[in-house]
Amino acid sequence: MEPADFEARAAELLGAGAHGYFAGGAGDELTLRDNVEAWRRIALAPRVLVDVSERDTSVTVLGRRRPHPFVVAPMAYQRSAHEDAEIGTARAAAATGSTFVLSSQTSTDPRAVAAAGGAADRWMQLYVFRDRGLTDDLVQAAREGSFEALVITVDFPFGGWRDRDRRSGYVVDHAPYVQLSGTPLTPAERHAMHDPTLTWDDIAGFGEASGLPIVLKGVLGPADAERAVQVGAAGIVVSNHGGRQLDTVLSGAAALPAVVDAVAGRIDVLVDGGVRRGWDAAKALALGADAVMVGRPVLWGLACEGSDGARRVLEQLVTEFDSTLGLLGCPRAEDLDASYVVAPA
Numbered sequence: 112m113e114p115a116d117f118e119a120r121a122a123e124l125l126g127a128g129a130h131g132y133f134a135g136g137a138g139d140e141l142t143l144r145d146n147v148e149a150w151r152r153i154a155l156a157p158r159v160l161v162d163v164s165e166r167d168t169s170v171t172v173l174g175r176r177r178p179h180p181f182v183v184a185p186m187a188y189q190r191s192a193h194e195d196a197e198i199g200t201a202r203a204a205a206a207t208g209s210t211f212v213l214s215s216q217t218s219t220d221p222r223a224v225a226a227a228g229g230a231a232d233r234w235m236q237l238y239v240f241r242d243r244g245l246t247d248d249l250v251q252a253a254r255e256g257s258f259e260a261l262v263i264t265v266d267f268p269f270g271g272w273r274d275r276d277r278r279s280g281y282v283v284d285h286a287p288y289v290q291l292s293g294t295p296l297t298p299a300e301r302h303a304m305h306d307p308t309l310t311w312d313d314i315a316g317f318g319e320a321s322g323l324p325i326v327l328k329g330v331l332g333p334a335d336a337e338r339a340v341q342v343g344a345a346g347i348v349v350s351n352h353g354g355r356q357l358d359t360v361l362s363g364a365a366a367l368p369a370v371v372d373a374v375a376g377r378i379d380v381l382v383d384g385g386v387r388r389g390w391d392a393a394k395a396l397a398l399g400a401d402a403v404m405v406g407r408p409v410l411w412g413l414a415c416e417g418s419d420g421a422r423r424v425l426e427q428l429v430t431e432f433d434s435t436l437g438l439l440g441c442p443r444a445e446d447l448d449a450s451y452v453v454a455p456a
């Protein structure tokens with residue numbers, strides 16, 4: 112099976128509830144679809160007669176050189192996709208030089224994920240729960256497991272209006288690491304764990320308590336990007352949470368240029384949502400992103416072939432990205448700039 116076939120095959124393999132949870136978005140799923148379409152609408156503008164015999168796909172994010180710009184997005188409950196779960200995804204990331212972000216709603220103990228990932232780059236995604244004890248435990252696990260950064264997700268005061276989950280009533284089929292009670296959680300219970308009182312005033316405290324750089328995930332506008340700089344974040348992820356929170360919000364691709372302008376190089380900018388091909392990542396870097404997160408494609412690989420499937424998805428993205436640099440006449444990823452893309456009028 113080719114990685115391109117994983118999405119359709121995963122739909123057959125997974126139960127309707129789990130598949131709807133993984134694949135679905137908020138409302139009419141307009142943003143979910145637009146996330147993919149927005150990258151496709153941006154045209155690449157190549158240069159010719161450039162020596163592209165050697166290419167350099169590496170980028171620098173949070174002060175560290177990384178072999179390519181692909182970061183595995185935090186995704187909850189990976190055991191519902193495959194028994195390899197987060198350890199499988201973390202190994203796939205490690206094997207491909209991808210930075211791995213572990214969800215707060217991990218199915219696997221973060222310390223076990225860290226042990227499996229060895230020296231590979233990993234970040235911990237942090238949901239701030241009403242139960243601050245749970246939140247503190249995740250921060251502690253991040254420190255013990257040599258996680259390099261805390262990715263605080265800021266677009267989830269509570270869960271979005273997700274029709275697929277409401278219809279299916281999908282109850283996660285295993286106990287995630289931070290489960291509040293002994294019984295599986297319904298969508299409403301899962302979403303009620305989050306602390307909706309979280310504000311900008313709370314962010315710096317997490318940096319101080321953890322001693323780790325903070326990345327804020329879920330920023331979509333320049334004013335919030337400026338605030339992220341002011342509260343001391345080391346980076347932001349321009350993201351609409353994979354179209355899962357508020358339907359009809361703008362795509363990461365559309366939001367990126369204004370955020371990059373506002374940040375003006377002071378902190379790192381990542382983007383996610385709908386990145387499906389290596390050339391999508393090249394477009395993101397051309398528009399000023401330092402790296403991209405990839406979500407569902409990795410899950411489909413995991414669902415179909417476990418850790419090997421997730422690794423094959425990442426390998427293909429890296430290969431496509433490398434080939435894009437060559438065919439674009441821009442052999443160094445860090446030289447990508449707006450002259451290599453034409454945005455829709």
Ligand SMILES: Cc1cc2nc3c(=O)[nH]c(=O)nc-3n(C[C@H](O)[C@H](O)[C@H](O)COP(=O)(O)O)c2cc1C
Pocket residue numbers: 132133134146184185186187214215216236264328350351352353354355383384385386404405406407408
């Ligand atoms: C099944 C699923 C679970 C997710 N769980 C989390 C999560 O626990 N924390 C988080 O910050 N984002 C979560 N996200 C959002 C992703 O990190 C990411 O922003 C999004 O999936 C990127 O879009 P893409 O799937 O189109 O690549 C989840 C996304 C999916 C599809």
Ligand SMILES: CC(C)CC(=O)C(=O)O
Pocket residue numbers: 187216267301302352355
């Ligand atoms: C359990 C959820 C809070 C995980 C999530 O972020 C999502 O489903 O989008």
